[in-house]
Amino acid sequence: DAGVIQSPRHEVTEMGQEVTLRCKPISGHNSLFWYRQTMMRGLELLIYFNNNVPIDDSGMPEDRFSAKMPNASFSTLKIQPSEPRDSAVYFCASSRGDEQFFGPGTRLTVL
Amino acid sequence: GESVGLHLPTLSVQEGDNSIINCAYSNSASDYFIWYKQESGKGPQFIIDIRSNMDKRQGQRVTVLLNKTVKHLSLQIAATQPGDSAVYFCAENMDSNYQLIWGAGTKLIIKP
Numbered sequence A: 001d002a003g004v005i006q007s008p009r010h011e012v013t014e015m016g017q018e019v020t021l022r023c024k025p026i027s028g029h030n031s032l033f034w035y036r037q038t039m040m041r042g043l044e045l046l047i048y049f050n051n052n053v054p055i056d057d058s059g060m061p062e063d064r065f066s067a068k069m070p071n072a073s074f075s076t077l078k079i080q081p082s083e084p085r086d087s088a089v090y091f092c093a094s095s096r097g098d099e100q101f102f103g104p105g106t107r108l109t110v111l
Numbered sequence B: 001g002e003s004v005g006l007h008l009p010t011l012s013v014q015e016g017d018n019s020i021i022n023c024a025y026s027n028s029a030s031d032y033f034i035w036y037k038q039e040s041g042k043g044p045q046f047i048i049d050i051r052s053n054m055d056k057r058q059g060q061r062v063t064v065l066l067n068k069t070v071k072h073l074s075l076q077i078a079a080t081q082p083g084d085s086a087v088y089f090c091a092e093n094m095d096s097n098y099q100l101i102w103g104a105g106t107k108l109i110i111k112p
Helices: none
Strands: A005-007 A010-013 A019-024 A031-038 A042-050 A053-056 A065-071 A074-079 A088-095 A106-110 B004-006 B010-014 B019-025 B032-038 B045-051 B056-058 B062-067 B072-077 B086-093 B100-102 B106-111
Touching: A005 A088, A010 A019, A019 A088, A019 A106, A031 A074, A042 A065, A042 A074, A042 B100, A053 A065, A074 A088, B010 B019, B019 B086, B019 B106, B032 B062, B032 B072, B045 B056, B045 B062, B045 B072, B072 B086
Parallel strands: A010 A106, B010 B106
Antiparallel strands: A005 A019, A019 A074, A031 A042, A031 A088, A042 A053, A065 A074, A088 A106, B004 B019, B019 B072, B032 B045, B032 B086, B056 B062, B062 B072, B086 B100, B086 B106
């Protein structure tokens, strides 16, 4: 199995632009998680899906952030408009039990 | 609120020695605990887990100890190697939705 796949691996954009991060979970996993990691705040859970349905989005910072999971093999995290404080590494993880398998992350830099 | 926390942000250990990374949790209802390792530039990777009906579990060179009386979790790494250098996170599960509550992380540095 290729593991959790994320794209792009790196994204540099200007403030105000729309950013879309993509994730392909491991086949057969029914839960998907989006995390944000920064030096200041550590690893933060933004939202998680179970069977493609958002279960808890209380970690989403504000309305500029949105996430979708149209099917079991794909999810997106969108930031619109982006701001410099959104700069972080964004991880996607999937699971079918307790253990979560993480992707390599997307390093986002908003100038 | 209830959360998982780590005692030491950075731990330096001589190569070949044993390492012990500690973690405190506050929710006595948590029934599952897990340790992750995150190397620079990579996502967290599962190391070992333990359920609340156990107090010790061993893996390859790693042992997790759970003390429910004082709500304490530790990760022991035997004969540390340069490849063990990473940030180690503990996490707990408090419900059945597989949502993990993460600690702040401890950076392990291996001295040659």
